[in-house]
Amino acid sequence: MRPQLITWKSKRALDGGFALGSCFGRVSGLSLGMCAKDEDIVTSAAVFGGVLFHLHVFPREVPEDGLFEAEWARLDAKRAALIVPLEAAGIAIHEAEAQPQIGDWVMDVIVGHGDEEPLFIGAHRHSTQTHPMAGALPRIAMPKEAPSRAYLKLEQALAWGGLDNDRVLFGKTALELGCAPGGASYALLRRGVRVIGVDPGQMDPMVLRFTGPNQARMKHLPISVGDLGEEPLPRQIDLLISDMNLAPPSALRYIEWVQNRVHARHFILTLKINDRAIERAIPSFLQQLGKFAPGELRVTQLPANRREICVVSGV
Ligand SMILES: C[S@@+](CC[C@H](N)C(=O)[O-])C[C@H]1O[C@@H](n2cnc3c(N)ncnc32)[C@H](O)[C@@H]1O
Numbered sequence: 001m002r003p004q005l006i007t008w009k010s011k012r013a014l015d016g017g018f019a020l021g022s023c024f025g026r027v028s029g030l031s032l033g034m035c036a037k038d039e040d041i042v043t044s045a046a047v048f049g050g051v052l053f054h055l056h057v058f059p060r061e062v063p064e065d066g067l068f069e070a071e072w073a074r075l076d077a078k079r080a081a082l083i084v085p086l087e088a089a090g091i092a093i094h095e096a097e098a099q100p101q102i103g104d105w106v107m108d109v110i111v112g113h114g115d116e117e118p119l120f121i122g123a124h125r126h127s128t129q130t131h132p133m134a135g136a137l138p139r140i141a142m143p144k145e146a147p148s149r150a151y152l153k154l155e156q157a158l159a160w161g162g163l164d165n166d167r168v169l170f171g172k173t174a175l176e177l178g179c180a181p182g183g184a185s186y187a188l189l190r191r192g193v194r195v196i197g198v199d200p201g202q203m204d205p206m207v208l209r210f211t212g213p214n215q216a217r218m219k220h221l222p223i224s225v226g227d228l229g230e231e232p233l234p235r236q237i238d239l240l241i242s243d244m245n246l247a248p249p250s251a252l253r254y255i256e257w258v259q260n261r262v263h264a265r266h267f268i269l270t271l272k273i274n275d276r277a278i279e280r281a282i283p284s285f286l287q288q289l290g291k292f293a294p295g296e297l298r299v300t301q302l303p304a305n306r307r308e309i310c311v312v313s314g315v
Helices: 038-048 069-088 150-160 183-190 205-209 225-230 248-262 276-280 282-290
Strands: 030-035 053-059 105-111 119-125 173-177 194-198 218-221 239-242 266-272 297-300 308-314
Touching: 030 038, 038 069, 038 105, 038 119, 053 069, 069 105, 150 183, 150 266, 150 308, 173 183, 173 248, 183 194, 183 205, 205 218, 225 248, 239 248, 248 266, 248 282, 266 282, 276 282, 282 297, 282 308
Parallel strands: 053 105, 173 194, 173 239, 194 218, 239 266
Antiparallel strands: 030 119, 105 119, 266 308, 297 308
């Protein structure tokens, strides 16, 4: 065990279909041991038996504000160095840009601080419940003018949900419950998404003035979600977002009530996990949510999440 890395021993044999199944484990898989030298990667790769795999190289520890350019450059250099002995041994891998498809094998190479820590090597199979990016880390930087860290949270959630492309988002409408001061709304507007935001709190004036591509603007309803009853809302919303700092039982009640009106095709929800009792009740919250969500639930704790988890669902 080292910061942000936990290993367990299993009493029974585990096969390639092993999945930890915890929303708090961002990447999990079978351990292939450690590599002290780059050349040792060839021995670990033997487990794939000649099947093409993706090589994901990522840091063991991730600061909550993400990684800076210099750290990404160090990781990219490490990936390039690992490919040399693999190629020399005739082991082919997918291109760095290729996103894993369901069922593809991924070799996870976990890089510690400095060069003295050995590499930790693991393997997992990509599924609907695993992140397509190395270390579940999209390379997103927060613009200086973004009014809150929710910008980063929303962008990471879009990447996790496979929603980070124009085909899904451009020209669409989002309804955000708990939108102030506007970090997430700003991220959506920049992607050409119209936003209706509900929050009695103050919005950043820059976000209210901002016009994104496709004339995307924000409409702020300065009220509590409980007072939405009289407000006209579109009959269909593309994306329902909730980031209200309410305990999950109250937040879920409101989300279900709103969903019955707007029939959103996608959800991005933050559930606040403020104590152990709430943490233990996560499975029952998810069961409740599953009854009215638009599709399968995908749950994770994003790098930018603090005491909260992110649930994504879509048709
Ligand atoms: C974490 S902040 C949201 C950050 C925001 N998503 C952003 O992008 O900047 C939580 C917000 O939930 C709002 N909130 C709490 N209870 C609410 C309710 N019943 N209805 C609407 N908003 C609520 C708070 O006013 C607060 O602004």
